[in-house]
Amino acid sequence: MTVDPAALAWADHDAVLFDLDGVVTPTAxxxxxxxxxxxxxxxxxxxxxxxxxxxxxxxxxxxxxxxxxxxxxxxxxxxxxxxxxxxxxxxxxxxxxxxxxxxxxxxxxxxxxxxxxxGVTAYPGSVLLLDHLRDLGLPLAVVSSSANAPSVLEAAGLADRFETVVSGAVAAELGLPGKPAPDTFVHAATVLGTTPERAVVLEDAVSGVRAGASGGFALVIGVDRGAGAAVLTDAGAHLVVADLAELVPGEDR
Structure with missing residues (x-):
């Protein structure tokens, strides 16, 4: 499936699940x-x-x-x-x-x-997308392998943007296998009241893209922060962008 970032219909989906490090914040x-x-x-x-x-x-x-x-x-x-x-x-x-x-x-x-x-400052393009999705009323989650995800979100001033945070600590507590297994993403979708077939995953890591692809998510967006667009596509990304601003209508690309 090939997706045009400018034509992405966010309203066709029920929830958006973000990896944190390298997607929302440059903590990668x-x-x-x-x-x-x-x-x-x-x-x-x-x-x-x-x-x-x-x-x-x-x-x-x-x-x-x-x-x-x-x-x-x-x-x-x-x-x-x-x-x-x-x-x-x-x-x-x-x-x-x-x-x-x-x-x-x-x-x-x-x-x-x-x-x-x-400290940490979020990527400006990621904040633009978070603003756009908030305006659309879409529920959002962070799904991160890092146990430090809540403290990173607090440091970046973004803790209030997400309805749930599935961190490495949460996964360990629930006995969920980590990425590239899809379980943490599936759990986040469930918490947000939807299913993988109705949710979007945004990931910069090969293991995370594989998790989204194997979980049957409606759309897996790779964010190329160094892994390489071809590598992320081969791992199962439907679309690869260099910055999340590319996914906001009307933003310069």
Missing amino acids: EVHMRAWAEMFNAFLADDTVTGGGDRSPYTDDDYFAHVDGKPRFDGVRDFLRARGIDLPEGGPEDSADVQTVHGLGNRKNDAFNAVLERD
């Missing part, structure tokens, strides 16, 4: 830096056992193994890709413990430090 860049700092310090640590490929972590690793996934899944998938074997540990592991959960908590500490220091 903060996540990328936090992942890179954490993994490269880990890979360069000669005291760490577990074998595997210890060459430096790159942006390609982020898009291939980490982007859009729950934090601990991202750690597991990256380590698996490098052939590195670490104990699983548990959520209570401190950030200095060399386990899957320890590394995930180390990354989370780095992210929160940057967010507290620098």
Whole structure:
């Protein structure tokens, strides 16, 4: 299905589900830096056992193994890709413990430090679309793998724009598998009183686009913040834009 952004009929849908990092706010860049700092310090640590490929972590690793996934899944998938074997540990592991959960908590500490220091400002084009959808009266949700989604929305001044936020913490509490499984998006649609066949998903991550496509959502819009338009299309996006302003009638493109 090919969709013209200028002709998109929002009123034909019942709800719009947004990923957060990289779609509404540029916090994907903060996540990328936090992942890179954490993994490269880990890979360069000669005291760490577990074998595997210890060459430096790159942006390609982020898009291939980490982007859009729950934090601990991202750690597991990256380590698996490098052939590195670490104990699983548990959520209570401190950030200095060399386990899957320890590394995930180390990354989370780095992210929160940057967010507290620098704050976050939403993409202007994303705010334009949020304004347009509010005027149409469409219910909105955030569906994010990040447990930090509520604090990011508060920092960006957007917490009141969404009827529900399905964060990584909510998914864990409900036992919902993370992206690329569609369950968190399906749950958000249900909370908003609709079904996937009547809802729109907006995602910048390959794993999130795959989640929307596999969940049978009416429209999956890829937002190309670095993954690549062709990659997002191949993952199942019906339409790819570089900025959400492209989806607002009358905005310059």
